[in-house]
Amino acid sequence: MHRLILVNYWNKECWTLLTLFELTVPNYLRVINATIKVMEKGAEYLQGKGVDLDEIVTMQLADDMQPFSFQVTIVYHQAVNGMKGLLEGEFSPPQPVEKMSYSELIDYLKTGVTELSGFSEGQINARSNQPMYFKYADKSIPFTTENFVLAFTYPNLYFHATTIYDMLRMKGVPLGKPDFMGRLPIGLPE
16 A cells, blocks of 8 residues: 655654555545535525525626536536546546536535545555646546646645635635534544
């Protein structure tokens, strides 16, 4: 089993950190589950204020930004299809998905939880430190699997989850940092 290794070159110490599975699946699940809770809290609040949730689905922060629905589909894409990409060795931008209502977007994320829960540690860890390519148009950008997760998937996943949070906050939904962070993996090994 491969583990991500952190090396302190100043005093030549090494620390074993996380396996590829530990780096991905639990964190992706936490982000998706937190996003589901944020959206559920948003639905409850907005419906209580008489807001049509279809307005939220098509809402944009700026004219040149994608709508709320796109933000949700990218959270799913980065986590679920990112994991599939790790196994296949390549990842591409998402294919268009059919239009979904607010509640269907929540259900879409819930299917992502189910799919992510289906990946095994052995299956993912076998891809540790392997080549990974982001393919976009005629470009093929090489990464190791760990670098792909840390430099590409994480920033994209958090960017779009944050945008969902911000869009709902902008509509007055009473959310706080704990809502965004979700269930933290607290505790110490015994």
